Amino acid sequence: MSILVTVTCIKVAYVNTSKPETIRTPSVPKERSTSLLTDKYELTMLEAALADGTAHRQCTFEVFARRLQNERRYGVVGGTARVLRAIDDYVFTEEQLESLDFLNAETREYLRNFRFSGSIDGYREGELYFPNSPILTVRGTFAECVILETVILSIMNADSAIASAAARMVTAADGRPIIEMGSRRTHEYAAVTASRAAYLAGFTATSNLEAAHRYGIPASGTAAHSWTLVHVNDDGTPNEEAAFRSQIETLGVDTILLVDTFDIEKGVETAIRVAGPNLGGVRIDSGDLGILTRRVRKQLDDLGAHNTKIVVSSDLDEFAIAGLRGDPVDIYGVGTSVVTGSGAPTAAMVYKVVEVDGHPVAKRSSSKQSTGGGKRGWRAIRASGTAVEEIVTPFDAEKPVVGSLEVRELTVPLMRNGTTVPDLPTLSESRDYLAAQLVSLPWEGLALSRNEPALNTRFVGF
Template sequence: MPRASALFTDRYELTMLAAALADGTATRDCVFEVFARRLPHGRRYGVLAGTGRLLEALPGFRFGDEELATLRAQGLTDERLLDWLADFRFSGDIDGYAEGDLYFPGSPVLTVRASFAEGVLLETLALSILNHDSAIASAAARMVAAACERPCIEMGSRRTHEEAAVAAARAAHLVGFASSSNLEAGRRYGVPTTGTSAHAFTLLHDDERSAFRAQVNALGVGTTLLVDTYDVEQGIRTAVEVAGPDLGGIRLDSGDLPTLATRARQLLDELGATSTRVIVTSDLDEYAISGLMAAPVDGYGVGTSLVTGSGAPTAGMVYKLVERDGVQVAKRSEGKNSVGGRKHAVRRHDAAGTATAEVVSSEPVQPQDGDRDLLMPLVRNGRLCTDVSPAEALRQAREHHDRVKAALPAEGWALSRGEPALETLPA
C-alpha cells in the first residue's frame, strides 16, 4: 500500500490539536469510538470492511519534513504544534470488531484509546477508510446473497478513483466476490483477477469471426467471448463455430438480459455447447441480480453500482469522543447524540446459533450462553497485534465474514426495505 500521508486529513484536526497543546488538555487520556447511528434506509445489516487497510496505513501516518513544510505554506506556523507533529508516532491502543463482521446501529466497530492529541489525529484517516470500504462491502454482500452462489466479478475500476477501485475490489472479495478485473488488487491483496475483451476488440477486426478467432488463439477455448457487439444470436453461433462446443463462456452486456440469457442458453445447448457458461454484465445491482434468479445465468459482472455502494456510497460512520480521563462524555445534539463511555459489545445467539441481538453497553455485559465478544485487540502501545501480509489479512477477513453471515436470521437477507436484522440493546 502507498505510504499513508498524514496530510490526508482535515485541517480542523490540527487546529484542535494546536489549541489543546496550548492549554494543556492535549495529554488527557481519551477514548474515541467509531459507530454508525443508523444503517442506510431499509438495509438490514452492514459489513465492516477497511480495518486491515487502516492498520496498514497507521505505521506510515507521519509528519516528515515535506508534510511540515506544506503545513507552513498553508499558514499553520505554530511552532509548538509543528514540533509535536514532527515527533508524532501513535502510541495508543485500538480495539475493534474483526474485519468482515456485521454491524448494526450503535455497534462500536473501532475504539481508540490514547491521549487527545494522538486520538484526534486519527479521525479522518479512520473514517475515510472505514466509511468507503464498509459501504462497498455492505452493498457487495447483498449482491452475493442475491446471486445465490453464482459467482460475482467486480469490474468497476473505470467508474471510480484509481485508489478507490483497489479498495472496492478488496472489499468486494472480502464478502464473497469471486474475482476482480483490477490488477493492482491482485498484486496488493491476492484478489483473483480475470478479464477477456471489450467491444473495442471486436470492432478492431474486420468481422466478428476474426475477433473471436484471435481471442481463442491467444487465450484458448476456455475464454469468454463477448457476443452482443452486433447480433446476439449470430454472435453465439459464430463463437461456437470458432471455439467449438468446449467454449468456456459467452458474455451479454446489453439488452433485456433475462430474455437474452434464456435464448442464449437454448441456442448454446442446440449447438452442443452445453457446458458453455452465460455471463451477464450491464449496470447490474442486487435487484437486477435478484431479477435474474430464474434465468440460466452462470455469473455476474458488477461495476458502477458496486463501487458507488449501490445507492449508499458511505456507511455514515462517525468518530466520537466518549471518555476523558475516565469520565464518560457524550454529545447531546438532537439527531446526532452519542452514548458516553467505552463500550463493551457482544452478539447474542439462540441455542441454534442464530444471532438474536447486538448488546452494547458502557458497563461490562453479563455473559450468557451463546454470546460472542465482538471487540478484539488490534493495536497495543502503538504496535499492531498481528503481523500478517495484506493478502493473509484479507483471507482471514473473508473467512470470518463467511462464519458470521451464516448466523444472520433469515429475514436479514431480504432485499426489501425493513428494520435492522438485529436490535441493538443495552446490557
C-alpha cells in the same frame, strides 16, 4: 501499560503526559505517508490543545454508525486492516511539515515526532454491524486520537460501504460467482480498495490488476467491444469472426467471448463455429438479460455447447442479480453498483470522543445524541447458531448474561501501544468469517427490501 514493542522503538517522555509514549524513527516513504489525509481543524485543535494542556488527557474515541444506510438489515465492517496500516504510516515528512505553515513551532515539533502510541480495539474485518455497534474503540491522548479522525473514517466509510453493498449482491447471486469489474466507475485508487472490499464480501474475482497485485485477489476478464470492432476488413466492414478466432488462438478455447457487439444470435453462432462446443463462455452486456440468457442457453445447448458458461454484465445491482435467479446465468459481472455502494457510497460512520480522563462524555444537541463511555460489543446467539441481539456494555464490563444464550465477544484487540497486534486475520480468513456470519442472521435479515436492522442493539450497564 507502555512497553517497548519493536526493536525500532525508542522511549521518550512528553511534557504533561501521564505515561511515557513509544515512538519509532520515521521510516515511511513520503508517498506512503497518510498524515495529510487529514482535515485542517484536527491540527488547529491539536495546537490549541497543546497550548492548554488538554492534548495529554487520556481519551477514548469511538467509531460507530447511528443508522444503517438505505434501511438495510445489516452492515459489514470493512477497512480495519487498512486503518491499522494507515496509522502505521501516519508520519510527517519535512516537506509536509513545511506546508503546515499555519501551525506554530511547538505543534510542528509535536508532529515531527508523531507516532500513534495508543490502543485500538474493535470489530474485526468481515464482522456484521448494526446501529451503535462500537466498531472501533481508539484510546490514547486527546492529541494522538483527534488527529486520526479523518483518515480512520475515510477508510472505514469507504470500505464498509462497498462491503455492505457487495454482501447483498453475493446473497442475491445465491452461490453463483460474481466478478467485480467497476474500476472505471470510481476514483482510480478507490477502485483498488473497492475490489478488496467486494472480495471480502464474497465476490469471486476482480478485473483490477492493482488489487490483484496488492491483495492477491484472483484477477479475471473477458474482452471489450473495441476488441471486436478493431477487427474490420480492409473495406471497413466488421469481422466478428476474425476477432473471435484471434482471441481463441491467443487465450485458448477456455476464454469468454463477448457476443453482443452486433447481433447476439449470430454472435453465439459464430462463437461456437469458431471455438467448437468447448468454448469457455459467452458474455452478454446489453438488453433484457432474462430473455437473452434463456435464448442463448437454448442456442448453446442446441449447438452442443452444454458446458459453455453464460456471463452477464450491464448495470447489475443486487436487485437485478436477484431478478435473474431463475435464469441460466453462470457468472455475474458487476461494475458501477458495487463500487458506488449501490445507492449508499458511504457508510455514515462517525468518530466521537466518548471518554476523557475516565469520565464519560457525550454531546447533547438534537438528533445527534450519543452515549458516553468506552464500549464493547457482544452478540447473543441461540444454540441453533442464529443471532438474537447485539449487546453493548461498558468497555471494561464482564460478559453479559442473556438467559441461556451464548454471548460472543465482538470487540477484539487490534493495536497495542501503537503496534498492530500480531496474527490478525488475513483478507481470505475475514472473507470466510463474513460468510459464516451471514448464515447466523435471522432468515429475514438477508432480505434485500428496506426494513429495520436484522438485530436490535441493546445497551447494558450504562
